[in-house]
Amino acid sequence: MRALALMAHPDDAEIFCGGTLIRLQEAGWEVHIASMTPGDCGSMVEGPSEIAGIRRREAAAAAAKIRATYHCLDRRDLRIFYDEPTLQAAVEVVREVQPDVVFTHPPHDYMLDHEMTSKVTRAACFGASAPNFDTGRRPAAASAASIPHLYYASPAGGTNIFGEPGSYSVYVDVSEVIGLKADMLSCHQSQREWLRAQHGMDHYVEEMKRWAAELGGRCGVAYAEGFRQHVGHPYPASDLLAQTLGSFAPAK
Numbered sequence: 001m002r003a004l005a006l007m008a009h010p011d012d013a014e015i016f017c018g019g020t021l022i023r024l025q026e027a028g029w030e031v032h033i034a035s036m037t038p039g040d041c042g043s044m045v046e047g048p049s050e051i052a053g054i055r056r057r058e059a060a061a062a063a064a065k066i067r068a069t070y071h072c073l074d075r076r077d078l079r080i081f082y083d084e085p086t087l088q089a090a091v092e093v094v095r096e097v098q099p100d101v102v103f104t105h106p107p108h109d110y111m112l113d114h115e116m117t118s119k120v121t122r123a124a125c126f127g128a129s130a131p132n133f134d135t136g137r138r139p140a141a142a143s144a145a146s147i148p149h150l151y152y153a154s155p156a157g158g159t160n161i162f163g164e165p166g167s168y169s170v171y172v173d174v175s176e177v178i179g180l181k182a183d184m185l186s187c188h189q190s191q192r193e194w195l196r197a198q199h200g201m202d203h204y205v206e207e208m209k210r211w212a213a214e215l216g217g218r219c220g221v222a223y224a225e226g227f228r229q230h231v232g233h234p235y236p237a238s239d240l241l242a243q244t245l246g247s248f249a250p251a252k
């Protein structure tokens, strides 16, 4: 079994679904982490190519903590668009990984890079199994066998742009793996100063734990991650995540 987290920036996968990826890896799954960009705008002091190089290494180191493979689709920060090259790159990674489960951002999130990534990933999950969708790669990668199970992670900060809380169809208990999730996130050292300066976030690891504790509080565990499954036709609607890791009732 294979899981792919396809998110906008390096560190998004660790923040929004890192604990779930750890648990799937521990259950014997092959895990892949992909970011649309190498995080080229995530610095107040380094130039784009310098910070991108640093962040690629940080992302690869975080993935290596759980023997996951890191992929970068080489888009650019603040310029992730629903366009042909981006969709082609996303289809190629889905065809390469052939995932059973894909995680991405929710359709509504704090910045448009996340929303575009959500749309592109949704389309790529569909298009990867359509053999006539030619990405231009030669030799062409084999089409995916079927549409993977698609799950949207929580919005940043747990709320959408109107301050409304995210809604989830499944919670994953990450209490036992919160330490390793924090270790993975700590690999993104360059982001501490950036998030403090630009997001007013004092320490991103503590902030991640606070969000996970808030979601845990909704389902009666110490730390959780929440997801909403894409169940519209023709995406698979069986809850493979809950079947694999156990399910908790969504909050009322």
Ligand SMILES: [Zn+2]
Binding pocket: 008, 009, 012, 114
């Ligand atoms: Zn992001």
